[in-house]
Amino acid sequence: MLGGLAVRLELTFEQLEDLQLALGTLLECCGDADEMTIRVRVEAGELTAAIGPFDAAALADQLEREPVDGPNLQRVLETVADRVSFADREDGRYVELTEKIGAVKTDG
DSSP states (O other), X not given: OHHHHHHXXXXXXXXXXXXXXXXXXXXHHHOOSSOOEEEEEEETTEEEEEEEEEOHHHHHHHHHOOOTTXXXXXXXXXXXXXXXXXXXXXXXXXXXXXXXXXXXXXXX
C-alpha cells in the first residue's frame, strides 16, 4: 500500500522508508488487535497516516519503555516523522504520523 502511495505522491525513497519503519515498529510492538486500520490523508503539503486502534495503556508503556537493544518507540517515531500525535477514538487510541511532502500529482 505504501509503495503505491509513494509513487503517486512522489515521495522520496527516504520518506517511504521512514513511513515503513514507523508502521512496522508500531505493528511489531503494539499491534495486538485482530484488526488494525490505517487512514491516510493528504492535505496542504502533508501526508498524515493514522494507525490504530491501540490499547492506550499498552501504547503508553511501549512509548516510555527503554529497550536494551535500541531506541524506544517514541524516539523511533519522532525520528522518522515530522510530527507525531495521538487521537482517542471510540475504538481505541490512534497514532498519527505526519510527513511534509511535495506537490501532489493529479490525473490529467
